[in-house]
Amino acid sequence: MLDLLAQTGLNAVYAASYISLIAVGLVLIFGVMGVINFAHGELYMAGAYSVVLFYSDFELPFMIAVAAGLLFVGCLGLLMERTLFRPLKDNPLGGLVASIGFLMIMQALASMGFGVRMEHIPPVTQHVIEFSERVRLPMARLFVIIAAVVLLSALWIFLKKTRFGWALRAAAQDPEAAALQGISINQTARIAMFIGAGLAGIAGALTAPLVSVNPHMGHSVIVTAFIVIIVGGVGSLEGAVIASVVYAIVHTFVTTFFDGVIADITGLSLMLLVLIVKPTGLFGSADRA
Amino acid sequence: MRNFLIFLAGAAALLALPHGLSFSQQEILVFLTINILLVSSYRLLTLTGEWSLGHVVIMGVGAYASALLSKKLGVYVPVSILLGGIISALLAVVLSFPLFRMKGFYFLIGSFAAGEIIRLLWKRFRDPFGGAKGIKGIDPMPDFSIGIYDFDFFEPVSYYYLSVVVVAACLWILWRIERSPVGLTFHAVHWQDKLAEASGVNLRAYRTLAFSIASGFAGISGGLLAHYIGTINPNSFDVEVMVFVLTWAIVGGTSTFYGPILGCIVLTVLNEIVLRELGFEQMRPLIYGAIMILSILFMPKGLESVVQKIFSRRAKP
Numbered sequence: 001m002l003d004l005l006a007q008t009g010l011n012a013v014y015a016a017s018y019i020s021l022i023a024v025g026l027v028l029i030f031g032v033m034g035v036i037n038f039a040h041g042e043l044y045m046a047g048a049y050s051v052v053l054f055y056s057d058f059e060l061p062f063m064i065a066v067a068a069g070l071l072f073v074g075c076l077g078l079l080m081e082r083t084l085f086r087p088l089k090d091n092p093l094g095g096l097v098a099s100i101g102f103l104m105i106m107q108a109l110a111s112m113g114f115g116v117r118m119e120h121i122p123p124v125t126q127h128v129i130e131f132s133e134r135v136r137l138p139m140a141r142l143f144v145i146i147a148a149v150v151l152l153s154a155l156w157i158f159l160k161k162t163r164f165g166w167a168l169r170a171a172a173q174d175p176e177a178a179a180l181q182g183i184s185i186n187q188t189a190r191i192a193m194f195i196g197a198g199l200a201g202i203a204g205a206l207t208a209p210l211v212s213v214n215p216h217m218g219h220s221v222i223v224t225a226f227i228v229i230i231v232g233g234v235g236s237l238e239g240a241v242i243a244s245v246v247y248a249i250v251h252t253f254v255t256t257f258f259d260g261v262i263a264d265i266t267g268l269s270l271m272l273l274v275l276i277v278k279p280t281g282l283f284g285s286a287d288r289a
Numbered sequence: 290m291r292n293f294l295i296f297l298a299g300a301a302a303l304l305a306l307p308h309g310l311s312f313s314q315q316e317i318l319v320f321l322t323i324n325i326l327l328v329s330s331y332r333l334l335t336l337t338g339e340w341s342l343g344h345v346v347i348m349g350v351g352a353y354a355s356a357l358l359s360k361k362l363g364v365y366v367p368v369s370i371l372l373g374g375i376i377s378a379l380l381a382v383v384l385s386f387p388l389f390r391m392k393g394f395y396f397l398i399g400s401f402a403a404g405e406i407i408r409l410l411w412k413r414f415r416d417p418f419g420g421a422k423g424i425k426g427i428d429p430m431p432d433f434s435i436g437i438y439d440f441d442f443f444e445p446v447s448y449y450y451l452s453v454v455v456v457a458a459c460l461w462i463l464w465r466i467e468r469s470p471v472g473l474t475f476h477a478v479h480w481q482d483k484l485a486e487a488s489g490v491n492l493r494a495y496r497t498l499a500f501s502i503a504s505g506f507a508g509i510s511g512g513l514l515a516h517y518i519g520t521i522n523p524n525s526f527d528v529e530v531m532v533f534v535l536t537w538a539i540v541g542g543t544s545t546f547y548g549p550i551l552g553c554i555v556l557t558v559l560n561e562i563v564l565r566e567l568g569f570e571q572m573r574p575l576i577y578g579a580i581m582i583l584s585i586l587f588m589p590k591g592l593e594s595v596v597q598k599i600f601s602r603r604a605k606p
Binding site for chain 2: 036084087088091092093094097098100101102103104105107108109111112219223226227230234261262264265268269271272275276279
């Protein structure tokens, strides 16, 4: 029993790492751009497919494939900012619809380029850390956990300690006042989109060998990310990380002890409960809605 | 007299429409007719300023209710469709208690969550909802004859005539509701909520009313769909279908009654007939997505604004 609890706890830590990478990116984009990026799951998928392309097809080293994924998806984010979100700045529903359109294009491109079937990716490492006979953590999962901790700490330092970070947070709080202080709103929007999309891309790239890569893999991810950002409070980065941990623990334990569908229902009910009791989320403030 | 002639010509056109089409196009025509009711009912909800992502699941509630009522309890099919609509409306009243504590973006996400929970419950409970495989062998509409025409509801043409009559009746009711004082209050709830509240309008009650009426008609459209295709499962009502409804409404525009209907017709014809016939089968989602983006970028007020421009230009000189 203790073994089972420990193993489920490890699974929860792994799930929390990649969920928080995705959710933080989504929150960052919402905070600065004011739009909900429905295509965020497809950015995650694009990251996974760049590993398919560079690592299993071109046989480049895994780390180079991950870096390529980060760059490629970050540039996709820049493309979305320039062509969709900037022209639709005053039209929040428009941004939503445009991102849904982008999502359909991405899915179609992925299934045209790679086929709709699941991709097989050769494992990066077979190494498994064994804590005891029934508690084990594959190396590949440890990579994801380490990457999440390192990247999110780096992001935190960037936002709190550098001038760019200050500008970004100012633009998120009050775009007009920030512009009057000489902060370029378009510049901060570009940075936020690049980081937000890049985080989703790197999450997709790192988890690609561990999950089934297919053109529709973004769907379950975006639902999870929505639950997390609502529970954490829309626009709160710390909230998104904490909510990712809470959601991952609840979801993993319910999946282990009941089944996956019950776990999904529990997660959605959790979100609905938070929306009813405190619509701004556990850590959100009311000013941005 | 002139209106009567237009009405007669319209009825004749609707009557003649399916006969020039192939079998698969006739089937699409049936779906299109049902979807017109779905998207028009959705517009009634958007009148109060709320955009839901759970509308298609509510349609599914009507479909499941009607299918189960006719299959398990042997309710006569047209009655079961009506009951399905009523059940959807009642469920909407229940859902309104948690959901209308939220507004705008939060309502959008909240309605999505509520819809997904309902859908997952269908998936989880094999009895009575049939699990992931759904319900099969739903009783078809009973055949009948009106003397000059025998209705055989396995034929798309017959089912098209039936659904045109039902949908036209429902649209007429929706139109009357919008023109009534209640409908005008819906507009007020959207555009002047503070003023409306100050003059004694119970905002919450009117939002709930709009939500339940819209859900009721969505339920009827679900019943129509279920008894035509004969099999429904949780994936028939997933968020991808909802995205289509949202696009029809936004591409068409929601400030006029005909806007969403126009959007539904144009996009369905484009998607199902033009792109399929031209052989772009695999690229269809890509082109569809591109059309969504282009129309929101260059036509933010929808197709209806184009129609209005054409007519106002013709009236001026």
